[in-house]
Amino acid sequence: MITIAVCALIIIIGIIITYCYSIFYDVPFVPTPKPIVRRILKMAELKPDELLYDLGSGDGRVLIMATREFEAKCIGIELNLFRYALSNWRIKRMGLANQIKVIRSSFFEADLSQADVVFMYLLPSINEKLKPKLINELKKGARVITFSYIMNGWKADKFDDELKVYRYKI
Ligand SMILES: C[S@@+](CC[C@H](N)C(=O)[O-])C[C@H]1O[C@@H](n2cnc3c(N)ncnc32)[C@H](O)[C@@H]1O
Numbered sequence: 001m002i003t004i005a006v007c008a009l010i011i012i013i014g015i016i017i018t019y020c021y022s023i024f025y026d027v028p029f030v031p032t033p034k035p036i037v038r039r040i041l042k043m044a045e046l047k048p049d050e051l052l053y054d055l056g057s058g059d060g061r062v063l064i065m066a067t068r069e070f071e072a073k074c075i076g077i078e079l080n081l082f083r084y085a086l087s088n089w090r091i092k093r094m095g096l097a098n099q100i101k102v103i104r105s106s107f108f109e110a111d112l113s114q115a116d117v118v119f120m121y122l123l124p125s126i127n128e129k130l131k132p133k134l135i136n137e138l139k140k141g142a143r144v145i146t147f148s149y150i151m152n153g154w155k156a157d158k159f160d161d162e163l164k165v166y167r168y169k170i
Contacts (some may be wrong), residue, residue: 001065010093014082026106027122029058029083032147036163037065040119041165043158046143053077055107055130060087060100062119067099072117077110097154112137121147128152135170144168 032040046052048071054062054168057076066072078084090100091100101112107130112118115138120127127149134144144151146166158167 002040005155027056029080030121031058031061032121034061034065036147036165037062038069039160039163040145040147040165041066043160043165044112044117044119044143046117049073051075051114052117052119053110053112053115054119055110056120056122057087057102058083060090060102063087063100063102064091064094064096066117067096068094072099075102075110075115076100077107078102079104079106108133113139115139115142117143117145119145119147122149124149124152139170140170142170144170 033170045054046066048141050072051064052066052072053072054074054076057063057078059152060076063074063076066074078087081104084102088102091097091102112134118134118138120130122130127146131151131154138144144167146168150156150166151168154168159165159168
C-alpha cells in the first residue's frame with residue numbers, strides 16, 4: 001500500500017515538475033481534439049507511406065492517427081521529456097514503433113527535408129520564426145498544415161475557418 005502511494009507521489013511530482021518546466025518552452029502543451037486531428041489529416045490528403053512531421057508532437061495523438069487511419073510514416077519532434085517518454089511508450093505499446101519515430105529535440109533543430117506533410121499546432125510568433133526553415137528545407141509540393149493560427153502572408157490553398165485549420169503548399 002505504501003509502495004503504491006510512494007509511486008503515485010513520485011509520478012505526480014514528476015508531472016508537476018515537467019508542467020512547470022514547460023513554461024520555459026516555446027509553446028505550452030494543448031492537445032488537438034481527436035475529431036479535429038482526423039479533419040486535419042484528411043485536409044492534408046495524407047497518403048499511405050507519406051512522411052508526416054508533427055512539430056511539437058505532444059502525446060503523439062497526431063502521429064498515431066496518421067499511422068493507424070492513413071497508413072503514413074511519422075516523425076514527431078518533442079522537447080518535453082515527459083511527453084516524449086509517454087508518447088514513445090504509447091507508440092511501442094500499440095506496436096507502431098516501425099512506423100513512428102519521436103525525436104527529443106527542438107523543432108528548430110529538426111531536418112524537414114524528407115517531409116511530405118508538416119503539422120504545426122504552435123503559436124503565431126513561432127509559426128513566423130519557422131517560416132524561413134520551412135521554405136528552405138521542405139521539398140516542392142510538401143504541405144504545411146496549421147491548426148489555430150495561420151501562416152501570416154502565406155496563401156492557404158485549403159482551409160476551414162470554423163475549425164481554424166489551414167493548408168499551405170510549398
Ligand atoms: C500545442 S502543443 C501541440 C501538441 C500536438 N502537436 C497536438 O496537436 O496535439 C505544442 C507542443 O510543442 C512542444 N514544444 C514546445 N516548444 C518546443 C520546441 N522548441 N521543440 C519541440 N517541441 C516543443 C510542447 O511541449 C507541446 O507538446
